[in-house]
Every structure is written in C-alpha cells, then in structure tokens.
Amino acid sequence: MVVVMSPEATDEDVAAVVARVEGVGGEAFVSKGVVRTIIGLVGDIESFHHLNLRTLRGVADVHRISDPYKLVSRQHHPDRSTVWVGAAGRQVPIGPDSFTFMAGPCAVETPEQTLAAAQMAKGAGATILRGGAYKPRTSPYAFQGLGVRGLEILADAGRATGLPVVTEVVDARDVEVVAEHADMLQVGTRNMANFGLLQAVGEAGKPVLLKRGMTATIEEWLMAAEYIAQRGNLDVVLCERGIRTFEPATRNTLDISAVPVVQATSHLPVIVDPSHAAGRKDLVVPLSRAAIAVGADGIIVDVHPDPETALCDGPQALLGAELRELAQAVRRLPSAVGRVDAGELSRTA
Ligand SMILES: O=C[C@H](O)[C@H](O)COP(=O)(O)O
Numbered sequence: 446m447v448v449v450m451s452p453e454a455t456d457e458d459v460a461a462v463v464a465r466v467e468g469v470g471g472e473a474f475v476s477k478g479v480v481r482t483i484i485g486l487v488g489d490i491e492s493f494h495h496l497n498l499r500t501l502r503g504v505a506d507v508h509r510i511s512d513p514y515k516l517v518s519r520q521h522h523p524d525r526s527t528v529w530v531g532a533a534g535r536q537v538p539i540g541p542d543s544f545t546f547m548a549g550p551c552a553v554e555t556p557e558q559t560l561a562a563a564q565m566a567k568g569a570g571a572t573i574l575r576g577g578a579y580k581p582r583t584s585p586y587a588f589q590g591l592g593v594r595g596l597e598i599l600a601d602a603g604r605a606t607g608l609p610v611v612t613e614v615v616d617a618r619d620v621e622v623v624a625e626h627a628d629m630l631q632v633g634t635r636n637m638a639n640f641g642l643l644q645a646v647g648e649a650g651k652p653v654l655l656k657r658g659m660t661a662t663i664e665e666w667l668m669a670a671e672y673i674a675q676r677g678n679l680d681v682v683l684c685e686r687g688i689r690t691f692e693p694a695t696r697n698t699l700d701i702s703a704v705p706v707v708q709a710t711s712h713l714p715v716i717v718d719p720s721h722a723a724g725r726k727d728l729v730v731p732l733s734r735a736a737i738a739v740g741a742d743g744i745i746v747d748v749h750p751d752p753e754t755a756l757c758d759g760p761q762a763l764l765g766a767e768l769r770e771l772a773q774a775v776r777r778l779p780s781a782v783g784r785v786d787a788g789e790l791s792r793t794a
C-alpha cells in the first residue's frame with residue numbers, strides 16, 4: 446500500500462501517518478520528493494484499512510498495490526488452475542491445456558426436448574451438457590423452469606449421453622438439491638453479487654460456474670469468486686457472458702478482453718458464453734471463434750431442437766447449419782492456439 450501526501454503536508458502530518466502504521470505492527474518507508482512525500486507501507490493490509498488513513502491531515506491518496514482478492518489471485522497461486530467436472534469415470538477438464546465445449550438447452554422443458562438437445566450437443570462435440578431447471582427471468586410471468594423435475598430430466602439426459610451436467614441455482618435454499626443432481630453448479634449474471642448464494646455454493650462440494658454480473662467490473666467478479674473460494678471451494682470457473690453497454694445491436698456486449706485480463710490476474714479458468722452475450726444465433730459462431738482465438742478455456746452455448754417453440758431465449762439457440770458450423774470451428778481452431786479438445790484429456794478411469 447502506498448500513501449501519497451499532499452504538497453502542503455507538514456513533517457508532523459507525515460510523522461502521524463508513520464506512527465499510525467507502526468502502531469498496528471506495520472513498517473512505513475518515507476520517500477521525500479521535491480513536491481510530494483510518498484510513504485510505502487509493508488505489513489498486514491487489512492489492519493491498514495482499519496486505520497482510515499485517507500482521513501488524516503495531509504493525506505492526498507492511498508493506493509493498494511496487491512490484489513484485494515487473495516485465494517483466486519495469481520499473486521498467491523502463479524500457475525493457472527484446471528477444474529475437473531463430473532463423477533469418477535468421466536471427468537472433463539476446464540483449464541489452460543484444453544478447450545471445453547459445453548452446450549445444451551437454455552431451459553429444460555420436457556424429457557424429449559432435453560434429450561434431443563443433449564444429443565445435438567454431443568453430436569457437435571460438446572463434453573459438458575448445460576440446461577436450466579431454475580430460470581432467472583426478468584418477468585415473474587415468464588417460464589421459471591421445472592425445478593426439481595427439471596433437474597431429474599437434465600440428469601437423465603446427461604446419463605443417456607454420457608455428459609456431465611451444469612445447471613443454475615438461483616436460491617441458496619436449493620443448493621443442496623441442485624448439487625445432488627448436477628456435476629457443476631452455475632451462478633448466473635443476476636446473482637453474481639448474491640453473497641449468501643456464493644457462500645452456499647462454496648460449501649456444496651461441487652465445481653461452480655460463476656458468470657460475470659452484467660454490470661460488474663472484473664474486480665467485482667473476482668471478489669465474488671473469492672466468496673466461493675473463501676468457503677473452501679477453489680473449483681471455480683469464470684464465465685464472461687457480456688456486459689450492459691449503450692449498444693443495442695446485441696443483447697449484451699461481449700467483453701472479449703476480459704478473458705486475457707482475468708487470466709493475467711487470476712489462476713481460475715475462464716470461458717465465454719456467446720449465446721447470452723449476443724442474444725442472436727447469427728453471432729454465436731463468430732463470437733465463439735473470437736473466444737477461441739483470445740485464449741478462452743471453453744465456451745458454453747445454447748442449442749434447441751425447435752428454437753421457435755423454446756420457452757426461454759429461442760432467438761439465440763443454435764440448430765442445423767449454425768450448429769454444424771460451430772462444431773467445425775470447435776474441432777479445428779483450438780489446436781491453432783495450442784489447445785486440445787477437453788474430451789481427449791478426460792479422466793475415464
Ligand atoms: O437463461 C436465460 C435467462 O433466464 C434469460 O436470459 C432471462 O432473460 P429474460 O427473462 O429477460 O427473457
């Protein structure tokens with residue numbers, strides 16, 4: 446931490462800062478410039494926070510040098526992590542060596558629709574099946590998901606296709622039942638800052654897919670991941686799914702630069718959701734290509750056997766030609782950036 450004194454600060458003001466810092470066991474290194482004095486602090490950063498140094502006379506600014514998140518930071522864990530998803534016998538990696546393709550219906554609607562979507566996903570090369578049983582909807586009158594029945598249908602489709610499943614949990618009270626049926630728990634954009642839910646999934650004993658809040662900064666997103674890690678669960682995968690901007694051409698604006706920014710600062714894997722970012726099926730393939738090129742550890746994509754009748758997000762669901770094009774991109778492009786298909790690295794024993 447660095448304290449910048451104002452040009453008017455006196456020697457007494459500087460001494461007062463040093464005394465406060467030393468009073469909580471820290472060290473203060475004073476560097477006098479021609480105009481300003483700067484004080485470098487070494488010690489327990491949390492105890493410095495409680496000193497409210499900004500309120501002292503002569504203090505112009507206080508800067509933090511180390512990351513505010515610890516467990517998810519590369520400062521404490523330099524090597525990038527791999528998260529394994531699935532039960533013994535079929536575990537799929539998400540991490541720096543592979544590229545993981547996840548796909549499935551936005552919402553679980555019926556056993557037939559879910560199985561058909563799961564088969565489409567598998568046929569296109571996906572190694573993890575997605576599907577929502579609890580849908581976070583803008584309108585309370587919109588389809589809210591099938592709840593526990595939806596979890597069962599999704600788990601059946603996962604078993605039938607041999608794919609581990611990821612599904613969203615929107616309420617801390619449902620974490621246990623969702624964890625019973627799913628291989629990975631998703632926290633969606635609307636709940637990224639629901640700290641009680643983050644703590645609950647941190648204790649569920651399953652990997653977590655943490656989507657970026659649509660108005661969250663990267664630091665806020667990583668602090669949300671820290672909530673999960675702080676409860677003992679470091680199996681967290683981050684998902685960039687687009688942020689709110691002034692641009693109405695797409696549902697959200699995919700912040701593609703978030704991928705390398707996060708990878709530089711956090712060891713957690715980071716994937717991209719081009720479907721919820723764009724909200725339009727015609728952009729899913731180009732954005733997926735961009736995600737692969739920028740170094741994402743995977744993508745998660747909506748597919749539906751009959752998008753016109755979908756109960757949620759039909760316009761962004763892939764079928765037919767677009768899905769074939771996506772399958773081709775996912776088969777060919779990751780190797781160009783030094784990645785192998787996650788299916789090849791899966792643990793099957
Ligand atoms: O998975 C999808 C979400 O539930 C969906 O994007 C919510 O958006 P809406 O309720 O505004 O349609």
Ligand SMILES: C=C(OP(=O)(O)O)C(=O)O
Binds near residue numbers: 577
């Ligand atoms: C609701 C979903 O996504 P998001 O939270 O990114 O809107 C989803 O993936 O089903």
